[in-house]
Amino acid sequence: MKKTIIAILALLIGAFGCTEEPEEPIFSVEKAKEALDFGVIQYQHKMNATPPGKVPVTFKDDTVRYSDIYWWVSGFYPGSLWYLFEYTGNEIFKNEAHKRTMFLEPLKDHRATHDLGFMLYCSFGNGLRLTGNDEYKQILLTGAESLASRYNPVVEAIKSWDWSDEWQFPVIIDNMMNLEFLMWAAEASGNENFENIAMNHSYTSKNNFYRDDYSSYHVIDFDTLTGNVINKFTHQGYSDESAWARGQSWGLYGFTMMFRESGEEYFLNLAMNIADFLLDHPNLPEDKIPYWDYDAPDIPDTYRDASAGAIMASALLELSTFVEDAKSEKYFNAAEIILANLSSENYMANEGENGNFILKHSVGFLPADSEVDVPLSYADYYFIEALHRYINIK
Numbered sequence: 296m297k298k299t300i301i302a303i304l305a306l307l308i309g310a311f312g313c314t315e316e317p318e319e320p321i322f323s324v325e326k327a328k329e330a331l332d333f334g335v336i337q338y339q340h341k342m343n344a345t346p347p348g349k350v351p352v353t354f355k356d357d358t359v360r361y362s363d364i365y366w367w368v369s370g371f372y373p374g375s376l377w378y379l380f381e382y383t384g385n386e387i388f389k390n391e392a393h394k395r396t397m398f399l400e401p402l403k404d405h406r407a408t409h410d411l412g413f414m415l416y417c418s419f420g421n422g423l424r425l426t427g428n429d430e431y432k433q434i435l436l437t438g439a440e441s442l443a444s445r446y447n448p449v450v451e452a453i454k455s456w457d458w459s460d461e462w463q464f465p466v467i468i469d470n471m472m473n474l475e476f477l478m479w480a481a482e483a484s485g486n487e488n489f490e491n492i493a494m495n496h497s498y499t500s501k502n503n504f505y506r507d508d509y510s511s512y513h514v515i516d517f518d519t520l521t522g523n524v525i526n527k528f529t530h531q532g533y534s535d536e537s538a539w540a541r542g543q544s545w546g547l548y549g550f551t552m553m554f555r556e557s558g559e560e561y562f563l564n565l566a567m568n569i570a571d572f573l574l575d576h577p578n579l580p581e582d583k584i585p586y587w588d589y590d591a592p593d594i595p596d597t598y599r600d601a602s603a604g605a606i607m608a609s610a611l612l613e614l615s616t617f618v619e620d621a622k623s624e625k626y627f628n629a630a631e632i633i634l635a636n637l638s639s640e641n642y643m644a645n646e647g648e649n650g651n652f653i654l655k656h657s658v659g660f661l662p663a664d665s666e667v668d669v670p671l672s673y674a675d676y677y678f679i680e681a682l683h684r685y686i687n688i689k
């Protein structure tokens with residue numbers, strides 16, 4: 296009798312599949328570590344191959360392209376080195392990160408761009424976070440003054456570009472990314488002006504950049520006498536009314552970060568609406584790596600932008616920690632899918648190839664036929680950051 300009951304139980308268990316192997320998760324801490332381990336190897340090659348005084352940007356026609364320190368991406372290479380030092384604890388990364396970071400010191404007095412957050416906070420900011428080096432702190436505080444000098448109290452925003460007389464006061468959605476630097480500076484210096492500027496810039500952006508469907512314009516030109524909007528348009532996207540992919544990711548990341556820094560619920564609600572717009576978009580492919588513009592007319596026969604995917608994954612991971620239940624799960628699962636795909640051979644380079652960058656297939660500026668379907672230093676930076684965030688959350 297006993298044997299018969301055991302046999303029946305065994306049959307039932309078999310029939311309902313309880314003995315089947317559990318499905319392998321799409322992504323995991325082990326896989327995140329494998330991806331970071333590959334980043335470590337690839338960036339060891341990169342450190343050996345990068346001449347002193349050069350800032351790696353991209354790789355095209357079998358050649359690594361470099362810039363000087365004044366190009367907006369200059370903080371990403373040192374920033375990636377800092378993250379890899381954090382991951383490995385390896386002094387080689389720390390020394391190289393320090394060298395490449397200090398090389399950017401003149402930027403602290405550079406008042407001709409809004410990109411100082413990218414340039415200084417990704418480099419010196421990560422360095423300060425990991426080492427507490429006071430020299431970094433002083434450089435950052437001077438740099439924050441330079442960034443704040445671009446604020447206009449009538450427009451209540453920081454001016455993005457100076458390089459054309461065509462516009463009075465151009466502001467781009469990307470500029471949200473520079474505000475974390477000012478929020479840090481307010482805390483570190485006790486000067487509330489930095490925080491006021493960051494908050495006002497965020498409100499101005501929230502109120503003007505977003506369409507009813509929560510897609511974002513790329514550029515807005517403001518009137519400096521009235522603060523009114525003169526024109527809304529694109530520079531790097533497909534059209535003035537389209538949703539340029541990286542701009543959408545910058546906005547998502549920027550408002551998520553500003554909610555973290557300020558606790559302002561308007562920013563959280565906007566970040567959720569942006570995330571839902573992107574994740575529910577009919578043109579977001581199954582692997583969730585966006586095309587370079589959500590409204591590109593030749594989808595699906597056009598380029599993906601891995602940088603937009605990496606920035607989005609990093610933002611979604613943080614956003615998932617600020618919300619609950621189904622929303623949290625939606626954002627976290629989407630980030631996992633993005634990271635799983637970026638870690639696959641579809642996007643990840645082979646060792647020693649791709650100019651020693653980690654990710655392939657990003658788009659810098661397609662309408663100018665510049666940096667199309669190439670690696671980009673910021674795609675790597677936000678991918679590495681997202682992998683860190685993933686491991687920390689898990």
Ligand code: GLY
Pocket residue numbers: 367469531541659
């Ligand atoms: N901030 C410039 C870009 O995203 O291309």
